[in-house]
Amino acid sequence: MICPSHHDVCAADALIRAHLVTTPVLSNQHIRTAGGQPLKVKAEPLQHTGSFKYRGARHACMRAKQEGAKSIIAYSSGNHAQGVARACKELGLHGIIIMPSDAPALKMARVRRDGAEVVTYKRGEESREDLGEALAKKHEATLVKPYDDPAVIAGQGTLGLELRTQLDEPHDIIVCCGGGGLSSGIALALDGSGHHVYLAEPEGFDDWKRSLASGVRETNPTEQGSICDAIMTPTPGEITFEILKNRAEGAFAVPERDVREAMMCAWEEFKITAEPGGSVALAAALFQHHGERPVCAVVTGGNADPHLFAHIIANDE
Amino acid sequence: MICPSHHDVCAADALIRAHLVTTPVLSNQHIRTAGGQPLKVKAEPLQHTGSFKYRGARHACMRAKQEGAKSIIAYSSGNHAQGVARACKELGLHGIIIMPSDAPALKMARVRRDGAEVVTYKRGEESREDLGEALAKKHEATLVKPYDDPAVIAGQGTLGLELRTQLDEPHDIIVCCGGGGLSSGIALALDGSGHHVYLAEPEGFDDWKRSLASGVRETNPTEQGSICDAIMTPTPGEITFEILKNRAEGAFAVPERDVREAMMCAWEEFKITAEPGGSVALAAALFQHHGERPVCAVVTGGNADPHLFAHIIANDE
Numbered sequence: 347m348i349c350p351s352h353h354d355v356c357a358a359d360a361l362i363r364a365h366l367v368t369t370p371v372l373s374n375q376h377i378r379t380a381g382g383q384p385l386k387v388k389a390e391p392l393q394h395t396g397s398f399k400y401r402g403a404r405h406a407c408m409r410a411k412q413e414g415a416k417s418i419i420a421y422s423s424g425n426h427a428q429g430v431a432r433a434c435k436e437l438g439l440h441g442i443i444i445m446p447s448d449a450p451a452l453k454m455a456r457v458r459r460d461g462a463e464v465v466t467y468k469r470g471e472e473s474r475e476d477l478g479e480a481l482a483k484k485h486e487a488t489l490v491k492p493y494d495d496p497a498v499i500a501g502q503g504t505l506g507l508e509l510r511t512q513l514d515e516p517h518d519i520i521v522c523c524g525g526g527g528l529s530s531g532i533a534l535a536l537d538g539s540g541h542h543v544y545l546a547e548p549e550g551f552d553d554w555k556r557s558l559a560s561g562v563r564e565t566n567p568t569e570q571g572s573i574c575d576a577i578m579t580p581t582p583g584e585i586t587f588e589i590l591k592n593r594a595e596g597a598f599a600v601p602e603r604d605v606r607e608a609m610m611c612a613w614e615e616f617k618i619t620a621e622p623g624g625s626v627a628l629a630a631a632l633f634q635h636h637g638e639r640p641v642c643a644v645v646t647g648g649n650a651d652p653h654l655f656a657h658i659i660a661n662d663e
Numbered sequence: 664m665i666c667p668s669h670h671d672v673c674a675a676d677a678l679i680r681a682h683l684v685t686t687p688v689l690s691n692q693h694i695r696t697a698g699g700q701p702l703k704v705k706a707e708p709l710q711h712t713g714s715f716k717y718r719g720a721r722h723a724c725m726r727a728k729q730e731g732a733k734s735i736i737a738y739s740s741g742n743h744a745q746g747v748a749r750a751c752k753e754l755g756l757h758g759i760i761i762m763p764s765d766a767p768a769l770k771m772a773r774v775r776r777d778g779a780e781v782v783t784y785k786r787g788e789e790s791r792e793d794l795g796e797a798l799a800k801k802h803e804a805t806l807v808k809p810y811d812d813p814a815v816i817a818g819q820g821t822l823g824l825e826l827r828t829q830l831d832e833p834h835d836i837i838v839c840c841g842g843g844g845l846s847s848g849i850a851l852a853l854d855g856s857g858h859h860v861y862l863a864e865p866e867g868f869d870d871w872k873r874s875l876a877s878g879v880r881e882t883n884p885t886e887q888g889s890i891c892d893a894i895m896t897p898t899p900g901e902i903t904f905e906i907l908k909n910r911a912e913g914a915f916a917v918p919e920r921d922v923r924e925a926m927m928c929a930w931e932e933f934k935i936t937a938e939p940g941g942s943v944a945l946a947a948a949l950f951q952h953h954g955e956r957p958v959c960a961v962v963t964g965g966n967a968d969p970h971l972f973a974h975i976i977a978n979d980e
Contacts, residue, residue: 370687372709376776391934392689392706459693610969617708617965619934648934652927656977659969 349588350496352537355503358405365404365436366504367393371512371642374615381636386517387628388509389618391648395428395460397576397624398505398528398646403429403490404436405501410488411437417487418442419478423449424576425647426492431462442481444474450651493527494583502528506535509642516540518637520598521644522626523547523554524577526586528646533593542639545590545597546630548574548605548623555597557582558590573602573654576623576647598630605629606658612645613659619648666905667813669854672820675722682721682753683821684710688829688959691932698953703834704945705826706935708965712745712777714893714941715822715845715963720746720807721753722818727805728754734804735759736795740766741893742964743809748779759798761791767968810844811900819845823852826959833857835956837915839943839963840864840871841894843903849961850910859956862907862914863947865891865922865940872914874899875907890919890971893940893964915947922946923975929962930976936965 372387379385394400407418407430417440420430427443434441441462445454446469454464465481467474482489491498505528509519519536521529523545533543545554551572556564565581572578582590605622608629612620620628624647631643689704696702711717724735724747734757737747744760751758758779762771763786771781782798784791799806808815822845826836836853838846840862850860862871868889873881882898889895899907922939925946929937937945941964948960 367687367689370684370709372684389709392687396934613936614969617713617936619930619936652931652976652978656973659976660973661969 347585347588348496349585350500350534352534354496354500355507355531355535358500359504359507361408362401362404362501362504366401368508369393372616377611377615379631379635379641380633383635383637384640385631386513386640386642387612387616388505388642388644389616390505390644390646391618391620391624395425395432396647396649397425397429398502399425399429400432401504402498402501402527402531403433406490406495406497407433407437407439409497410490411439415488416440417485419444419482419487419489420492421474421478422492423453425649427453427457428460428649430490431457431460435461440485442485442487444478493525494585496585498527499531499534499585499589501531503531503535505644506532509541510536510539513541513642516639517642518542518544518635518639519642519644520544520546520627520630520635522577522623522646523597524579524623525583526554526590527583529594530586530589532644533590542595543593544630545594546627547577547597547599548572548626549599549601551578552597552599553581555599557587558594558597561591563587574605574623574626576621577626598634600626600629600634604633608632609655609658618645619650620645621647621650624648664902664905665813666902667817667851669851671813671817672824672848672852675817676821676824678725679718679721679818679821683718685825686710689933694928694932696948696952696958697950700952700954701957702948703830703957703959704929704933705822705959705961706933707822707961707963708935708937708941712742712749713964713966714742714746715819716742716746717749718821719815719818719844719848720750723807723812723814724750724754724756726814727807728756732805733757734802736761736799736804736806737809738791738795739809740770742966744770744774745777745966747807748774748777752778757802759802759804761795810842811902813902815844816848816851816902816906818848820848820852822961823849826858827853827856830858830959833956834959835859835861835952835954836959836961837861837863837944837947837952838961839894839940840914841896841940842900843871843907844900845963846911847903847906850907859912860910861947862911863944864894864914864916865889865943866916866918868895869914869916870898872916874904875911875914878908880904891922891940891943893938894943915951917943917946917951921950925949926972926975935962936967937962938964938967941965
C-alpha cells in the first residue's frame, strides 16, 4: 500500500492548480453551529463538473497520461464519472465510463457531453469487473479508482490547501466521507496547520465512525436506503483509512431530516445548490457540532436531482 | 441633479471594499450565448443579504452616518430593504423599513432579524410617503432611495470594478435593469475599460429599451404581471437615465419562459440560487445575444420564493 503524503498533495496542486476553480468560502452571520460557533461553508459545487471529484480525476488522469496512457476507465454513474470524463476531454484521452444500464439518462448524458464513451452492463447479470478488464486490455486503458488511489487522494487534497489560505484561524473542518478520498486528501493537506478534521456520514452508514472507534475497517450492514447516494460506500478504503485513523478527530452520523434541512440552508442562506451527499457535513455542523472552535463545513457537490430538490425546497414530505 | 462619476465609484469602493464579498465569476464550458460566444456569470447572489443591493445600501448608509445621521428610512419589501437593514446593523444605525402590511411574512422576518424596525402601511388606504415623512421628522432619519441616489449608484458600481479585474478581455456585460441603479453604477465603473454594457428587462416592462431608443424616459403601461418583481419599476430613474443614455449599448426584453430557463440554468449548470428578476440578464445572454464578443451576465440576486423556485426546478407549469 502506497500512502500519499502532504508533499504529494503539494505536488498535485502544482500540477493542476491552473485548471481548478479556487472555490469560495462563504459565511452568513445568521448561521451558526449547533453550539453557537461561527460557521463557514466551502462552496465546492462551484468546482468544474459540480463537485470535488474533478480535482482527483484531473490529477490521476494527468499522471496516467504522463505514464503513457491513451485511455482511462472508470466505474461510476455519479460525480466521479463526470470528473473523469471532463479530465479526459481536457487531456485528449479516451474516457470510458462503465455504468449500470439502469443509470439515470441525465447522468449518462452529462458524461457523454464531456466526450466520454459510456459502456453499460446489466446489473446482477454481468460482472462490471470482467467488462472493465476486457475493455482495459482492448484499449490499453488505465483504471482510475474513485478514492483508494494515491493520485486521486492527492488531487482531492488541493481543496485542503485552499482552506489553509482561506481560513485565518484554527477551525474544525467537517467533511463528508464515503470512501474517504476527499477527507484523507484534506487531512494530508492540513498536516501541521492547526485545523482539525471531522468526518460526516449519513445515519445507518457510519462505517467510518465505527472504524475510528474500533481501529479496524468496519462494514455497513446495508448499501441501500439513503438519499445520500454519492457517499454510500460499504467500508473505508484501505489507503484512506490508513491516513485518517490518526488524523480524524472524530465523526458525526447525520439523520436524513438534518440533511434535508442542510440542503435548504445551503439554498436559502448561502445561495448554492447542494446535493444530499454533499450536505452531510453542513448538517453535522448545524445540528451536532458543539465544539469550541469556529467550523468550516465542506459542501462537496451540487449535482442534485431536480425533483428531489424541488420537494425539499418546497418542504413537501 | 448630481450625477456620480467613475471617480465616485472608486471612492465608494475604497470606503466599503473590506465589507463586501468579491463575488466570483463562474464559467461552464457547455454554456454559451445564443450566438455561440463564451458566457460567464457574475454570481452576485453570494453577496451579503443575497443581492447587489447591499453594496449601494452599505455605501449610502455609511455616507449618511458620516453626515451625522442616527436613523435610516427605506421604502422596500425586497432586496433593498434587506441591504439597508444589514448596513444599519453593521453601522450601529437605527433602520426603519416601510413595507405594505400585506408583504410576505418571510420578507418582514428577514429584515427584522437584521435588527431593523418594520413599519407597515395599508396599501391603497395610507400614503407611505406621508408615513415616511412623519417618521423621518420624528427620528431625524435620512431616506435612502433604492436607485436614484448618487451614493447608492456609486456603491452598486463596486461590482463593475470587480469585473474589470476578473475579465481579462473586452466583454459584453449584460445587467438586469429596473430603476437602473446597478447598471448605471457598473457603466460608470467600466468607463474606458473597453467593456460594453447592455441592459435586460422583462418583456412588457421594457421602459429602458424604449427610453434608450427615444432619448427620453418612457413609462411602462402597467406595474403588474411579471415574476420579476424585483425589477418592476415604472420608468427609468432621472440620474440613472442621464448616466446610461450615452453608455448603454442596447437593451434586451426577455419573455418569462426564458427567465425560467435561466433560473434552471443557474441552478443546474452554475449551482447558484437565482431569483426571477436576478436571472433576466442570463436569459438575454442565453436566448438573444448574437454579438461577437464573449459575454458576462450579472446574476444579481438569489432571494427566491421557495415554492416558485421548486415549481421551476421541477419544470411544473
